[in-house]
Amino acid sequence: xxxxxxxxxxxxxxxGRPQAGVLDRGRIAQAALEIATANGYSxxxxxxxxxxxxxxxxxxxxxxxxxxxxxxxxxxxVMAGVDHSLFATHPLDRALAxxxxxxxAVFADHAPLIPVIAVLPVSGSPRILAMYEAVTGGFVRAGWxxxxxxxxxxxxxxxxxxxxxxxTAPLDIFDPGRHTGSLPAFxxxxxxxxxxxxxxxxxxxxxxxxxxxxxxxxxxTA
Amino acid sequence: xxxxxxxxxxxxxxxGRPQAGVLDRGRIAQAALEIATANGYSxxxxxxxxxxxxxxxxxxxxxxxxxxxxxxxxxxxVMAGVDHSLFATHPLDRALAxxxxxxxAVFADHAPLIPVIAVLPVSGSPRILAMYEAVTGGFVRAGWxxxxxxxxxxxxxxxxxxxxxxxTAPLDIFDPGRHTGSLPAFxxxxxxxxxxxxxxxxxxxxxxxxxxxxxxxxxxTA
DNA sequence: ACCTGAACACCGTTCAAGT
DNA sequence: ACCTGAACACCGTTCAAGT
Numbered sequence: 001x002x003x004x005x006x007x008x009x010x011x012x013x014x015x016g017r018p019q020a021g022v023l024d025r026g027r028i029a030q031a032a033l034e035i036a037t038a039n040g041y042s043x044x045x046x047x048x049x050x051x052x053x054x055x056x057x058x059x060x061x062x063x064x065x066x067x068x069x070x071x072x073x074x075x076x077x078v079m080a081g082v083d084h085s086l087f088a089t090h091p092l093d094r095a096l097a098x099x100x101x102x103x104x105a106v107f108a109d110h111a112p113l114i115p116v117i118a119v120l121p122v123s124g125s126p127r128i129l130a131m132y133e134a135v136t137g138g139f140v141r142a143g144w145x146x147x148x149x150x151x152x153x154x155x156x157x158x159x160x161x162x163x164x165x166x167x168t169a170p171l172d173i174f175d176p177g178r179h180t181g182s183l184p185a186f187x188x189x190x191x192x193x194x195x196x197x198x199x200x201x202x203x204x205x206x207x208x209x210x211x212x213x214x215x216x217x218x219x220x221t222a
Numbered sequence: 223x224x225x226x227x228x229x230x231x232x233x234x235x236x237x238g239r240p241q242a243g244v245l246d247r248g249r250i251a252q253a254a255l256e257i258a259t260a261n262g263y264s265x266x267x268x269x270x271x272x273x274x275x276x277x278x279x280x281x282x283x284x285x286x287x288x289x290x291x292x293x294x295x296x297x298x299x300v301m302a303g304v305d306h307s308l309f310a311t312h313p314l315d316r317a318l319a320x321x322x323x324x325x326x327a328v329f330a331d332h333a334p335l336i337p338v339i340a341v342l343p344v345s346g347s348p349r350i351l352a353m354y355e356a357v358t359g360g361f362v363r364a365g366w367x368x369x370x371x372x373x374x375x376x377x378x379x380x381x382x383x384x385x386x387x388x389x390t391a392p393l394d395i396f397d398p399g400r401h402t403g404s405l406p407a408f409x410x411x412x413x414x415x416x417x418x419x420x421x422x423x424x425x426x427x428x429x430x431x432x433x434x435x436x437x438x439x440x441x442x443t444a
Numbered sequence: 445a446c447c448t449g450a451a452c453a454c455c456g457t458t459c460a461a462g463t
Numbered sequence: 464a465c466c467t468g469a470a471c472a473c474c475g476t477t478c479a480a481g482t
Contacts, residue, residue: 023446046475058477059447067475115337118387123399129408132396136407146414148429150396154422155430158384159377165340166380174354174372177345185358186351192368200376207370208377208434211441215433218440245465268456280458281466289456 023055023063029073036074041112046070068116075117076125081106084131087138093213095138100160100209107164114161152216159212163205171200245277245285251295258296263334268292290338297339298347303328306353309360315435317360322382322431329386336383374438381434385427393422 031052036044046067050057064070083102086095107114122128132153139149174190176183193200253274258266268289272279286292305324308317329336344350354375361371396412398405415422 045473047473056448057475058449061476062446111337115333115387118384119391119395121392121395121397121399123397123401126401129398129401129405133405133408136411139411140407146411147418148415149411150415150422151426151429152433154388154426155381155385155433158388158426158430159381159434160384161387162340162380162382162384163377165337165383166376169341170343173341173343175343175345176351177343179345179348179351183351183355185362186355189358189361189368189371193370193372196369200372204373204376204380207373207438208380211374211377211437212381212430212434213437214440215435215437216429218436219433267454269454278467279456280468283457284465 023053023059025063025073027053028060028063028070029077032070033074033077036110036112041110071113071116072120072124074110075113075120076127078106078110078113079125079128079131082131084134087134092138092142093217096156096213097209099135100156103157103160104164104167104205107161108167111165111168114165118161148219155216156212159208163201163208166204167201169201174200245275245281247285247295249275250282250285250292251299254292255296255299258332258334263332293335293338294342294346296332297335297342298349300328300332300335301347301350301353304353306356309356314360314364315439318378318435319431321357322378325379325382326386326389326427329383330389333387333390336387340383370441377438378434381430385423385430388426389423391423396422 028049032044032049035048035052046057046060049070050060060070064073081102082099084095084099086098089095090098122132135153136149139152140146144152174186176187180187193203196203250271254266254271257270257274268279268282271292272282282292286295303324304321306317306321308320311317312320344354357375358371361374362368366374396408398409402409415425418425
């Protein structure tokens with residue numbers, strides 16, 4: 001039997017066939033995701049991952065180059081929760097709304113990944129590239145000029161990431177505390193929003209997403 | 223001479239009058255900001271701050287409760303670079319554009335602060351509260367219904383924080399790498415954007431900010 | 445090829461002891 | 464009141480030694 005040449009750049013070994021040992025990329029990523037989901041990202045250490053797999057921490061480094069790479073593996077798994085299915089079948093504004101909703105929900109649950117992935121090259125993940133292809137396809141079918149599509153996608157993603165961070169903020173983040181009484185306009189606006197009964201982060205996301213989608217779709221040059 | 227009661231909650235001591243020692247809040251914050259600006263946030267350790275001030279690391283804890291609090295001090299300093307002066311004098315859309323531009327520029331230079339501050343109660347900082355009062359005033363004068371103002375501000379901030387993160391991403395973040403050729407729509411859109419000559423992050427910010435401001439101001443209910 | 449155990453080079457933070 | 468020095472309880476990562 002012949003086998004392909006081994007790629008020695010980057011990761012120490014490939015993720016293809018399972019190895020002789022008990023560890024592989026899938027098992028490590030799954031263990032890490034379970035720890036982060038169950039107990040939070042502050043408990044996600046290489047030691048914790050190793051312990052849950054019954055090996056020593058150093059054993060992990062036969063399969064992963066760094067904790068950073070492990071976070072990328074987790075990102076790939078959770079990105080499966082982002083729904084881009086509507087771009088093929090529905091009007092652009094509806095597809096964008098569903099995509100953005102699911103995207104924010106995923107990363108509100110994985111906020112510590114945001115600073116990592118917002119800065120991460122996308123080339124390594126076919127699944128994520130497939131998402132961008134689907135989203136782009138929605139814009140193309142809606143008749144968008146090609147040079148405006150990537151900026152629109154990136155703008156939406158920036159808003160989504162920021163909103164996912166905001167969703168993890170304490171509910172009373174804007175409480176003026178001991179400065180209450182000295183900020184008439186701001187306090188009035190806070191109280192008016194509070195009186196609507198909607199969660200601050202949710203109404204901000206809804207208002208911003210609605211505004212950005214309408215703003216993009218009503219652009220003078222589109 | 224009489225003196226006010228000492229507030230023993232929270233920080234171990236107040237930041238008011240300078241102490242006998244060489245350290246105080248201002249000097250520590252300034253030293254930390256200089257380290258972060260000159261050599262990056264990855265070099266900003268309590269040890270590095272102590273060393274630059276000529277004291278031992280443990281000495282800092284007589285003046286600051288935690289590194290987290292130190293990062294808040296830095297945030298307060300850099301927030302002075304956010305320009306909210308136009309809300310008092312200019313139309314809302316122009317004031318928002320200037321505010322957002324300066325806000326993003328500040329945090330593109332201090333991206334590691336974003337996950338901290340996006341989640342931070344605002345009550346401790348009069349300067350930041352004053353900013354929100356000024357921004358809110360702009361919306362009020364433009365005739366906005368009060369309950370829609372806070373969501374609009376938060377939505378814009380979410381977009382700004384996400385865009386500031388994006389501004390620190392590598393230029394080729396969307397390069398499909400070895401998957402080049404299999405993503406016709408996405409690759410076409412990338413190439414079309416690239417051909418405009420504008421930086422990806424900049425055109426995304428411009429397009430998104432423009433869309434969101436127009437979308438907010440053209441809302442059916444405003 | 446893969447794993448263990450020890451070690452390295454750090455972190456932020458605490459605390460008794462000094463002045 | 465403030466500072467030092469030692470210590471604590473961690474991190475991620477490397478590497479020689481084993482199988």
